Amino acid sequence: MRAAAIAVAALAIEWARAMATMQPGLAIGALALGGAALLVTAWGYRPADIGLGTSRLPFRILGGVALGAVLLLPAAARTAAVPHLPASLALAAVAVSIGEEVAFRGALYTALDEFGGAPLAVVGSTLAWTAAHVLSHPPEFLGAVAAAGLLLALWRWACSDLVAPIAGHVIADLAL
Amino acid sequence: MKAAALIAIAAAAYAVTAWMVAPGFYDGIAPVQPYNWVSPPPEFVNSNLPPASGHQVIKVINGVSEANTAFTNDGQVIFYFLPGAFNSTGLTTITVDIKPTASFPDPGPYHFSTNVYVVTASAPLAKPISVTLRYSNGIPAPSDVYYSPPGGGPWQVETATQQSQVFTLNAAAPNFGYYAAGYPNSAKPSSVTIGSSLPIVVAAAIVLVILAGIPIAVLRRRGGKAVDEEADAEKQ
Numbered sequence: 584m585r586a587a588a589i590a591v592a593a594l595a596i597e598w599a600r601a602m603a604t605m606q607p608g609l610a611i612g613a614l615a616l617g618g619a620a621l622l623v624t625a626w627g628y629r630p631a632d633i634g635l636g637t638s639r640l641p642f643r644i645l646g647g648v649a650l651g652a653v654l655l656l657p658a659a660a661r662t663a664a665v666p667h668l669p670a671s672l673a674l675a676a677v678a679v680s681i682g683e684e685v686a687f688r689g690a691l692y693t694a695l696d697e698f699g700g701a702p703l704a705v706v707g708s709t710l711a712w713t714a715a716h717v718l719s720h721p722p723e724f725l726g727a728v729a730a731a732g733l734l735l736a737l738w739r740w741a742c743s744d745l746v747a748p749i750a751g752h753v754i755a756d757l758a759l
Numbered sequence: 760m761k762a763a764a765l766i767a768i769a770a771a772a773y774a775v776t777a778w779m780v781a782p783g784f785y786d787g788i789a790p791v792q793p794y795n796w797v798s799p800p801p802e803f804v805n806s807n808l809p810p811a812s813g814h815q816v817i818k819v820i821n822g823v824s825e826a827n828t829a830f831t832n833d834g835q836v837i838f839y840f841l842p843g844a845f846n847s848t849g850l851t852t853i854t855v856d857i858k859p860t861a862s863f864p865d866p867g868p869y870h871f872s873t874n875v876y877v878v879t880a881s882a883p884l885a886k887p888i889s890v891t892l893r894y895s896n897g898i899p900a901p902s903d904v905y906y907s908p909p910g911g912g913p914w915q916v917e918t919a920t921q922q923s924q925v926f927t928l929n930a931a932a933p934n935f936g937y938y939a940a941g942y943p944n945s946a947k948p949s950s951v952t953i954g955s956s957l958p959i960v961v962a963a964a965i966v967l968v969i970l971a972g973i974p975i976a977v978l979r980r981r982g983g984k985a986v987d988e989e990a991d992a993e994k995q
Contacts, residue, residue, distance in 0.1 A: 642975040649971030653770055653964040657777035723779075730773035734968070737769050741762035742975045 586694035589624045590711045593686040596620045597715035600679075604719065611675045618678030621686040633689035634745030643742075647750020650738060654731060654755035676756040684749040687712045687732070688739045705736045712736075762976060763969050770964040794895035795833050797859050797874045803897060810835060810874050813857035819847040829855040829878070836876050837891040838932060845882040853882045863937050864911040871941040872901035878935050879909070890932040892940045901940035904930035909937075 600617030604610045625633055687708050696704035712732035713725055720728060735748040795810035796803060815829035817840065824845040830837040836857055845853050856879050863875040873894050894901055905914040917930040919940065928940050 639975055639978055642971075642978065646971040646975055649967045653773065653968050654777075656964050656967075657774055726776040726779070727773065730769065730776045734766065734769040734773050737762070737766045738968075738972065741766055742972055744975060747971075747975070 586691060586698050586707070589686070589691045589694050590707075592624050593621060593691060593711060594715055596624075596686075597683075598718050601716075601719035611672060614672065614675035615678045618675070618680070618682035621679075621682030624686040625690040628690055628693060633685065633693050634739055634743055635689070636746070639744075640746070643744050643746035644750055646738065646742065646744065646747030648754065650735065650747055650751025651754025651758075653734065654751060655758050657727075658758075673757060677753050680752040680756045681749055683712070683715075684735070684745060684752050687715070688735055688748050689745050692736060692739055701740050705733070705740055708736050708739075709733045763972065766968055766972060767965045770968045774964045794873075794893070794897070795835065796895075797861050800898065803895070810859040812859065813855075815855045817845070817853045817855065819845075819850050819852060822847060824853055824882075829857055831857050831859070831876070835859075835874070835893045836878075836938070838878060839889045839891075841886055841888070844884060844886045844888055845880070846885040847882050850882055853880060855880045860937075863939075864907045864914065866905070866914060866939075866941070868944050869903075869905055869914055869941050870944050871905070871939040872898055873940045875937055875939040877909075877937050878932075880935055884934060888932045889929060890938055891927050891929045892938065893927045894940055896926050899942070900926075901928060902942045902946065904928055904938065904940050906933055907937040909935060914939075 596617055600613050600620075603613035603617070630636060691711060692704045692708045695707040699707075709729060709732040713729040716725065716728045735752065738748055739745060793803070793806060793808075795808045797810055799807040811832035813829055813831035813836065815827060817827045817829075818825045823843045824840065824847045826842045826844075827840050828837055829840070838855065838857065840855075847853055858877050859874045860877045861875075863877070873892055876892075890904065892901075892904060902919065904917045904919045906917050907914045914937075915933075917933065919928040919930040932938065
């Protein structure tokens with residue numbers, strides 16, 4: 584029940600944010616507000632419940648850098664010039680990255696794990712994450728989105744860590 | 760071991776899927792509509808659609824042209840006209856046409872990141888206008904908007920501002936003629952030509968994520984099944 588509520592809330596926020604982002608002049612506000620709203624899905628969880636903490640922090644940060652590098656590798660190798668994220672969108676991109684990780688690999692993952700175990704948590708959070716990007720991404724991008732979500736969810740499972748997915752996601756969003 | 764294998768498979772899957780849609784993972788910041796090129800860069804040749812033209816008829820009421828916009832049907836270019844923007848003496852309407860073109864004056868020291876558009880109108884301008892150019896998210900972002908007069912001639916820089924709408928630039932438009940967005944050749948980013956390097960990318964992705972994950976996974980196992988040391992501390 585809790586997992587379903589978190590999934591519905593996260594999808595509603597993401598879809599509303601995607602539609603608002605397409606409106607002229609609303610992009611930055613929609614991204615920042617959407618990122619902040621996603622944090623609410625973790626209401627009631629302690630930071631440690633959703634994989635946040637300061638123990639082993641250097642390794643977590645290192646893991647985040649590695650995940651960010653993996654997310655950026657195809658772009659760096661595939662295209663002669665990697666696109667630039669306009670500076671005005673940087674803070675908004677950080678807000679979205681943190682919000683999405685807390686909502687999907689944090690709250691939703693934990694709720695699904697409690698309900699049906701780790702396999703359900705990994706698959707369910709990946710499916711919800713992919714569905715959340717249906718409105719903001721052309722269909723041909725969704726395979727990459729799903730694979731990125733699966734990678735981050737597996738990291739969350741293997742390392743019980745959300746710091747690295749957040750760091751990697753932020754790095755990837757800032758670069759692209 | 761099982762976790763490492765699953766993460767390696769996921770990293771490889773990501774590398775392959777992202778490889779097929781350069782530049783890969785975005786987070787809702789990419790434009791939904793791909794850029795339509797007159798002469799697409801190699802990576803966009805297969806998916807490219809021809810760019811659209813635009814046509815607008817602006818009414819003249821009591822000798823004053825109305826405020827309006829002229830835009831291409833794919834939204835890649837928009838010109839903004841204030842009331843009285845045209846010298847409209849004796850006219851009842853003014854037509855504005857915007858066309859993407861492959862024939863334009865030599866760009867000289869500039870690299871164009873967008874199509875070149877030629878804009879014409881049935882009346883001369885009486886007031887400044889402005890233009891918004893959208894650009895592709897698959898290339899380096901342009902820094903300036905460039906203008907060349909209708910008969911040709913050297914391109915001049917029109918200082919551009921980033922719009923809150925992503926992947927667009929806005930600038931003053933001094934007159935009708937040719938417009939494009941780009942950056943000086945001297946600022947061109949260094950290219951990374953790796954050729955058919957997908958296997959290398961996949962291998963690098965796997966190695967990176969596994970190497971980074973091993974220490975944290977090992978430390979977690981040594982610490983028992985607790986989700987985190989913080990969780991342990993709070994439970995006690």
